[in-house]
Amino acid sequence: MNIQEKIQALREEINQHNYNYYILDQPSISDYDFDVLLKELNDLEKQHPEFFDPNSPTQRVGGGVSKNFPTIVHEYRMYSLDNSYSIEDLQDWEKRIEKSLEEKVEFVCELKYDGASISIQYENGDLKQAVTRGDGFQGDEVTANIRTIGSIPLKLKGNYPSKFYVRGEIILPHKEFNRINSEREKQGLELYANPRNTASGSLKLQDSAEVYKRRLDCYLYTIVGNQLPFNSQWEMLQAANSYGFKVPPTSKLCQSLDEVLAFIDHWDKERKNLPFEIDGIVVKVNSFAQQQELGFTAKSPRWAMAYKFKAEKVETELLSISYQVGRTGAVTPVANLKPVSLAGTIVKRASLHNEDIINKLDVRIGDRVYVEKGGEIIPKIVEVNFDVRQPDSEKIEFIQNCPECGTELVRNPGEAQHYCPNEDGCKPQIIGRMEHFVSRKAMDMASIGGETAVLLYDNQLVKDVADFYKLQKFMLLPLDRMAEKSAQNIIDAIEESKKIPFEKVLYAIGIRHVGETVAKKLAKRFHSMDNLMQASLEDLASTEDIGEKIAISIQEFFAKEKNQILIQRLKEAGLQMELGEDSKPTSNVLEGKTFLFTGSLTKFTRDEAQALVEQNGGKNVSGVSKNLNYLIAGEKAGSKLAKAQALGTVQILTEDEFLAMI
Ligand SMILES: NC(=O)c1ccc[n+]([C@@H]2O[C@H](COP(=O)([O-])OP(=O)(O)OC[C@H]3O[C@@H](n4cnc5c(N)ncnc54)[C@H](O)[C@@H]3O)[C@@H](O)[C@H]2O)c1
Numbered sequence: 001m002n003i004q005e006k007i008q009a010l011r012e013e014i015n016q017h018n019y020n021y022y023i024l025d026q027p028s029i030s031d032y033d034f035d036v037l038l039k040e041l042n043d044l045e046k047q048h049p050e051f052f053d054p055n056s057p058t059q060r061v062g063g064g065v066s067k068n069f070p071t072i073v074h075e076y077r078m079y080s081l082d083n084s085y086s087i088e089d090l091q092d093w094e095k096r097i098e099k100s101l102e103e104k105v106e107f108v109c110e111l112k113y114d115g116a117s118i119s120i121q122y123e124n125g126d127l128k129q130a131v132t133r134g135d136g137f138q139g140d141e142v143t144a145n146i147r148t149i150g151s152i153p154l155k156l157k158g159n160y161p162s163k164f165y166v167r168g169e170i171i172l173p174h175k176e177f178n179r180i181n182s183e184r185e186k187q188g189l190e191l192y193a194n195p196r197n198t199a200s201g202s203l204k205l206q207d208s209a210e211v212y213k214r215r216l217d218c219y220l221y222t223i224v225g226n227q228l229p230f231n232s233q234w235e236m237l238q239a240a241n242s243y244g245f246k247v248p249p250t251s252k253l254c255q256s257l258d259e260v261l262a263f264i265d266h267w268d269k270e271r272k273n274l275p276f277e278i279d280g281i282v283v284k285v286n287s288f289a290q291q292q293e294l295g296f297t298a299k300s301p302r303w304a305m306a307y308k309f310k311a312e313k314v315e316t317e318l319l320s321i322s323y324q325v326g327r328t329g330a331v332t333p334v335a336n337l338k339p340v341s342l343a344g345t346i347v348k349r350a351s352l353h354n355e356d357i358i359n360k361l362d363v364r365i366g367d368r369v370y371v372e373k374g375g376e377i378i379p380k381i382v383e384v385n386f387d388v389r390q391p392d393s394e395k396i397e398f399i400q401n402c403p404e405c406g407t408e409l410v411r412n413p414g415e416a417q418h419y420c421p422n423e424d425g426c427k428p429q430i431i432g433r434m435e436h437f438v439s440r441k442a443m444d445m446a447s448i449g450g451e452t453a454v455l456l457y458d459n460q461l462v463k464d465v466a467d468f469y470k471l472q473k474f475m476l477l478p479l480d481r482m483a484e485k486s487a488q489n490i491i492d493a494i495e496e497s498k499k500i501p502f503e504k505v506l507y508a509i510g511i512r513h514v515g516e517t518v519a520k521k522l523a524k525r526f527h528s529m530d531n532l533m534q535a536s537l538e539d540l541a542s543t544e545d546i547g548e549k550i551a552i553s554i555q556e557f558f559a560k561e562k563n564q565i566l567i568q569r570l571k572e573a574g575l576q577m578e579l580g581e582d583s584k585p586t587s588n589v590l591e592g593k594t595f596l597f598t599g600s601l602t603k604f605t606r607d608e609a610q611a612l613v614e615q616n617g618g619k620n621v622s623g624v625s626k627n628l629n630y631l632i633a634g635e636k637a638g639s640k641l642a643k644a645q646a647l648g649t650v651q652i653l654t655e656d657e658f659l660a661m662i
Pocket residue numbers: 017018020021022027028029030031032034035061062079080081083110111112113114115116117118133168169221282306375
């Protein structure tokens with residue numbers, strides 16, 4: 001990979017994590033690992049300014065707006081914060097500031113509440129409107145949900161300005177987070193990863209009665225507006241307090257960096273006693289005049305810096321290891337720990353991923369181990385305390401047979417995971433496939449949870465996913481705890497699922513390595529199950545973002561006779577086996593041609609434009625290169641236009657010229 005490709009790959013990877021984190025509220029990596037990726041990209045971009053892109057995730061606030069709420073443009077932009085993980089970084093920052101201001105600087109230290117940003121507008125003392133940060137320029141209007149939060153005043157007191165926005169963080173206290181998760185566990189629902197993403201997900205619920213039940217809380221730290229009666233962060237906090245806002249009493253005015261460091265030190269130790277999660281300390285230049293002089297970068301103020309704590313780590317004992325078999329047959333070792341309190345939850349298990357990780361950690365039963373939790377659901381073991389290892393401890397031998405069905409496990413060359421090959425006889429694999437099939441992003445049958453899947457399987461009603469479509473109500477009624485209403489719900493959900501679009505069906509059938517995104521790309525490229533089943537390895541592997549590994553996995557899946565029969569039965573049941581009319585290409589006038597849009601577009605949004613390209617058989621690309629045929633340049637087109645002109649091989653079009661092509 002050359003530098004440009006590396007930069008591009010990092011941008012794509014980070015964008016995907018941003019999407020998981022901010023839109024789906026389901027991070028798949030820890031914040032620390034995410035920040036490492038972002039820093040790597042930032043460093044590369046600094047070394048290679050020629051690849052600057054204003055749309056890079058280093059230049060933009062990570063969030064976005066959803067389709068479920070009205071979108072509101074922020075009158076005053078909402079920024080993110082610069083992060084540092086070390087005291088040295090913080091010292092460097094202070095030196096930079098002092099140098100550019102050439103005068104004494106006071107700082108305000110605040111806790112960095114780990115929740116979701118909110119901006120709330122007040123007019124004449126009344127709460128008017130509440131908007132999420134979104135991408136910093138515009139966010140979701142969630143006023144009704146915000147009104148359910150007890151600590152946010154609906155009416156102000158004292159001598160408040162007539163119009164302003166107050167900003168702060170919506171958080172979910174540990175106690176509530178644990179309560180919600182233990183309820184979800186009882187209902188067999190997927191657990192939420194951490195309080196922050198749960199708080200942000202709660203704000204986006206459609207039913208404010210549900211939001212009310214979540215007992216969110218809010219801490220406020222900024223007021224913005226025109227001609228406000230205070231000149232510093234500290235004065236502002238006092239004023240906000242006098243208007244009736246819940247301003248945290250923990251903030252501190254510091255005269256020197258040493259005082260700042262003492263504050264950090266104090267809270268690094270004390271944070272575990274707080275009833276809510278903080279992920280660091282925010283240090284802000286106190287004086288507004290100085291703030292103004294320092295200004296902003298593309299995504300954060302230069303006058304503030306977040307110092308992030310390292311993920312909390314605790315020591316405990318490894319009691320035993322169990323092995324879990326997933327729907328693909330993958331066997332995952334899980335550490336059973338002596339229960340210990342970590343980041344507000346009691347931790348009893350930690351992930352060990354695979355044999356290689358066990359060997360690398362050299363972890364043994366009875367060892368004292370360090371456990372860390374960084375945003376994911378299951379914490380991980382990061383280190384062994386070798387100083388106190390028992391002399392008679394033995395190296396862990398990975399199991400050789402499936403703990404569920406006894407079949408000998410296989411480990412393919414080049415892969416770290418062990419698999420149980422007994423696809424059709426190993427219960428967790430069958431149940432896992434059923435659960436995957438009915439899940440929200442697949443066939444979306446909410447009325448069939450994990451417990452129901454087990455019930456249906458144990459009663460021999462459903463042995464594979466096609467059996468769902470043979471179910472009738474009278475078969476369900478005799479089952480344990482199956483009321484008339486739940487039986488009807490199940491039958492309805494199964495019937496409804498016949499309308500689920502092809503790309504989700506493709507995801508639902510559970511081909512190894514075919515996730516949601518890959519399924520979409522395959523659907524778009526091959527249009528129907530039949531085409532896909534007949535596609536050659538070359539055809540498959542030449543699809544965007546699909547490499548040989550996925551291509552082989554697809555071919556292996558369809559080569560099996562039992563899968564061919566399964567598909568045939570699903571087809572007969574009436575599932576969607578091809579793309580819906582509206583996603584099919586309407587013409588192929590753009591076939592074989594590549595397009596890129598730049599600048600601000602007036603005739604269509606970027607998404608609409610790209611959809612037009614695809615509907616007419618063309619392909620969208622993400623950067624200017626020899627592979628680009630057409631660049632459609634809107635107003636204020638910048639570096640991409642210049643680069644295309646320099647290349648000389650790219651045809652440059654206006655929006656109208658593009659429309660004329662189709
Ligand atoms: N794990 C993942 O996949 C993933 C993906 C994207 C982002 N993230 C994480 O999200 C974070 C980046 O998100 P971000 O842009 O919201 O930045 P951030 O959370 O690091 O900092 C900015 C935010 O801090 C909040 N904040 C809390 N207390 C504050 C205070 N006292 N004063 C001012 N602001 C305060 C504000 O909401 C502000 O918008 C990083 O920590 C990153 O690791 C993780």
